[in-house]
Amino acid sequence: MIANIFKRLPALAAASVITVLAGQAWAAGQEVNIAYQTVVEPAKVAQADGAYEKASGWKINWKKFDSGADVITAVASGDIQLGYVGSSPLAAAATRELPIETILIAAQIGQAEALVVRNGSGIKTAQDLAGKKIAVPFVSTTHYSLLAALKHWGIPASKVQILNLRPQEITAAWQRGDIDAAYVWDPALGKVKESGKILTDSAEVAKWGAPTFDAWIVRKDFAQKHPDFVTAFVKVTGKAYADYRSHGADWKAGSPQFEKIARLTAAKQSDIAELLAGSGFPTLSEQEQLLSNSTVKALAATSGFLQEQKKVERVLPDYQPYVNPGFAKQAALQ
Numbered sequence: 001m002i003a004n005i006f007k008r009l010p011a012l013a014a015a016s017v018i019t020v021l022a023g024q025a026w027a028a029g030q031e032v033n034i035a036y037q038t039v040v041e042p043a044k045v046a047q048a049d050g051a052y053e054k055a056s057g058w059k060i061n062w063k064k065f066d067s068g069a070d071v072i073t074a075v076a077s078g079d080i081q082l083g084y085v086g087s088s089p090l091a092a093a094a095t096r097e098l099p100i101e102t103i104l105i106a107a108q109i110g111q112a113e114a115l116v117v118r119n120g121s122g123i124k125t126a127q128d129l130a131g132k133k134i135a136v137p138f139v140s141t142t143h144y145s146l147l148a149a150l151k152h153w154g155i156p157a158s159k160v161q162i163l164n165l166r167p168q169e170i171t172a173a174w175q176r177g178d179i180d181a182a183y184v185w186d187p188a189l190g191k192v193k194e195s196g197k198i199l200t201d202s203a204e205v206a207k208w209g210a211p212t213f214d215a216w217i218v219r220k221d222f223a224q225k226h227p228d229f230v231t232a233f234v235k236v237t238g239k240a241y242a243d244y245r246s247h248g249a250d251w252k253a254g255s256p257q258f259e260k261i262a263r264l265t266a267a268k269q270s271d272i273a274e275l276l277a278g279s280g281f282p283t284l285s286e287q288e289q290l291l292s293n294s295t296v297k298a299l300a301a302t303s304g305f306l307q308e309q310k311k312v313e314r315v316l317p318d319y320q321p322y323v324n325p326g327f328a329k330q331a332a333l334q
Helices: 002-007 011-016 043-049 051-056 068-077 087-095 141-153 167-176 188-193 202-207 220-225 227-250 256-265 269-277 284-308 326-333
Strands: 018-021 024-027 031-037 059-065 082-086 100-109 113-118 133-136 161-164 181-185 196-201 213-219
Touching: 031 068, 043 051, 043 227, 043 256, 051 059, 051 227, 059 068, 068 082, 068 087, 068 100, 082 087, 082 141, 087 100, 087 141, 087 213, 087 284, 100 202, 100 220, 100 227, 100 284, 100 326, 113 141, 113 188, 133 141, 133 167, 141 181, 141 202, 141 284, 167 181, 167 188, 181 188, 188 196, 196 202, 213 220, 213 227, 213 284, 220 227, 227 284, 227 326, 256 269, 284 326
Parallel strands: 031 059, 031 082, 133 161, 133 181
Antiparallel strands: 018 024, 082 213, 100 213, 113 181, 113 196
16 A cells, blocks of 8 residues: 555655554654563553654554563664663673663662562572572573672572573473572563562662662664654653653553553553552653763662673773763753
C-alpha cells in the first residue's frame, strides 16, 4: 500500500510525505532501533500507546533484551541507538570508553530487585549462602548488588557458586531445582518468590552504601545528528513518570495502565503496584540535578567496586563525558 501511495506522488512531495501505518505516523526515512527490558516502570504505558512515535514522527523498532550487558553489546555494535541499562553495565561500558552518554535516570532501584532463596535450600541466614548456587545476570545491577551484599555480610564471593544466568534462564533453573538462590528483577523475580523468600533487596543494599539505578543511554553519534528526536524521547518518558507520580494511586489491576505494563513485561498485574512502588521515577524537573555530580559520582563508585571485583581493569579519572543532562533540561523547557 505504501509503495502505491509513493507512485502516485510527485518526487518532491514523496520526499517529505508523512507515512501512516497502523494508526501511527513517521517521517519518511526516519527510523531508530531502541532496546528495552522487561522492567516494570511507568514509561511502558507510553511505549504501548505509541507516544514516542507520535511525539517524534519517527518509526521506532522496539527490541526486547534480557540484560543490560546485552544492550551495551548491541549499542556498541551500532545495531541499537538508544537503550535501557542498569548502572552496573553502564559503568562498565563507560570504563571501556564506549561512545555512549546517559540521557535520563529511568529508575532509582529499591525493592524492585531482590535476592530470593529457594524453599528447601537450607538457607535461613546470609551465612548459609556459603557453598550455595546463586544465579544472577553478570555485569547487571543485581550482580553488583549481590557482590555488595556478600561484602557487607563478610562472605567472600569465592565461598559461593555464582552462576551467570539471564532472567528467563534463572526461572527455568529455579523450576528444575538447579539453583539455591537468585538476585533478579521481574518477571523472574515474581516467579521465584512463589517458592522462595527474600533475603535482601536493593533498597537495603543501597543503605549499605551500594545504590543502583537504571538509565536510558544513547550513542553519541546518533544524539549529535538527531538531538530533536532524543529530546522528544526524554520528554515523553519524563511525562510518563510525572503522570505516575501524580495519578499512580489510580493505576490498579484491571486498569489500562496495568494491562499495558503487563503486556510488555509479562509481570502479573497483581504484582505491578508493589513493583512500581519499589523504585523511584524522577521527573524532568529532577533529572538535571541527578544527571550531574550524583550520577557521575555513582558511576565512578560503581566502577571502583567492579575493579575491586576484577570485572573491569581500571577506573576513569572522570565519568562526566558519559552523562549528559542537556536533553532533560531542554525537554523540561518545552
